[in-house]
Amino acid sequence: MVTENVHNYYESELKRLIAHDSRLKDKSRDFIEDVACLTLNQLPAFYVRFDVDTTFYMSEDEILSLQKRLKAALDQAVQKVEQNPHPDPEK
Numbered sequence: 096m097v098t099e100n101v102h103n104y105y106e107s108e109l110k111r112l113i114a115h116d117s118r119l120k121d122k123s124r125d126f127i128e129d130v131a132c133l134t135l136n137q138l139p140a141f142y143v144r145f146d147v148d149t150t151f152y153m154s155e156d157e158i159l160s161l162q163k164r165l166k167a168a169l170d171q172a173v174q175k176v177e178q179n180p181h182p183d184p185e186k
Contacts, residue, residue: 104141104149108165109134118173125181133172138164 109131113119119127141161143149150158 100144101142103135104143104146104161105135105138105165107146108162109169112165112169116169116173126176129176129181130169130172133175134165134168137168137171 113127113131119130122130153161
C-alpha cells in the first residue's frame with residue numbers, strides 16, 4: 096500500500112506504555128490485546144506519517160496532554176479487562 100507510513104499516533108505510544116507497564120508483565124496475549132483495543136477505542140483517531148515530525152510541531156503542553164489522556168485510557172482499560180476476564184477455554 097502506498098500509505099505504509101500512515102498510522103494512528105496513539106498506537107505507537109500505547110505499545111511503549113504497555114512494554115513498560117508492570118501490571119501487564121505476566122498477562123496473556125489475549126489480555127494485552129483486549130487492553131490495547133479498549134484503550135484505543137477511548138481515544139480519537141490521530142493519524143500521522145511520522146511520530147517525530149508530529150511531536151516536533153506540538154507544544155510541550157500538547158504532548159503532555161496526549162500522554163495523560165493515553166495513560167488514563169490505559170488505566171481504565173486494564174481495570175475493565177481485570178473485572179471481565181475471558182473464561183478459561185480449558186475448563
